[in-house]
Amino acid sequence: MKLLKGLWIGFWSGLILGLLMKWIQSVTGVQIYTLLLNVDFVPVIGTIQWSEVTEFIFHMTISLIIGVVFVYLAKRRNYSFGQLVLISLLMSVPFPFLYFLLSYLAIEANVPAVTDWGAFLYWVFSHLTYSLLLPILYKTFERKNAVSQ
Numbered sequence: 001m002k003l004l005k006g007l008w009i010g011f012w013s014g015l016i017l018g019l020l021m022k023w024i025q026s027v028t029g030v031q032i033y034t035l036l037l038n039v040d041f042v043p044v045i046g047t048i049q050w051s052e053v054t055e056f057i058f059h060m061t062i063s064l065i066i067g068v069v070f071v072y073l074a075k076r077r078n079y080s081f082g083q084l085v086l087i088s089l090l091m092s093v094p095f096p097f098l099y100f101l102l103s104y105l106a107i108e109a110n111v112p113a114v115t116d117w118g119a120f121l122y123w124v125f126s127h128l129t130y131s132l133l134l135p136i137l138y139k140t141f142e143r144k145n146a147v148s149q
Contacts, residue, residue, distance in 0.1 A: 010067020084135035
């Protein structure tokens with residue numbers, strides 16, 4: 001059950017993150033969605049021209065893993081919602097730094113510059129939303145299971 005719950009939470013939080021970033025990019029023109037999906041610097045797979053759907057599947061795979069890890073950690077004890085938020089935020093510490101790494105490593109993709117602070121703020125806002133979705137979806141799933149049993 002932990003695995004399925006983690007996959008469910010990872011799926012929905014990753015989907016919402018991707019759609020939010022795509023929307024921000026469409027409204028502002030700031031290429032944060034492109035940055036999220038870019039894999040042109042990854043050995044072997046970076047040389048292939050992937051479709052947007054395939055690149056989104058790569059993103060979703062990472063989110064599914066994060067969802068499973070979050071549920072595994074959340075199930076270890078009976079944590080309060082505030083504690084779950086803290087766990088999620090601690091798990092998310094690398095996300096802001098990934099902006100700089102991914103911007104720096106991009107080879108051909110039209111991604112924001114490492115020094116684009118507006119893009120960085122959009123990136124942080126989007127990933128903060130993602131981080132808060134993990135405990136919200138976890139508690140929602142828990143509540144639905146408690147009602148159905």
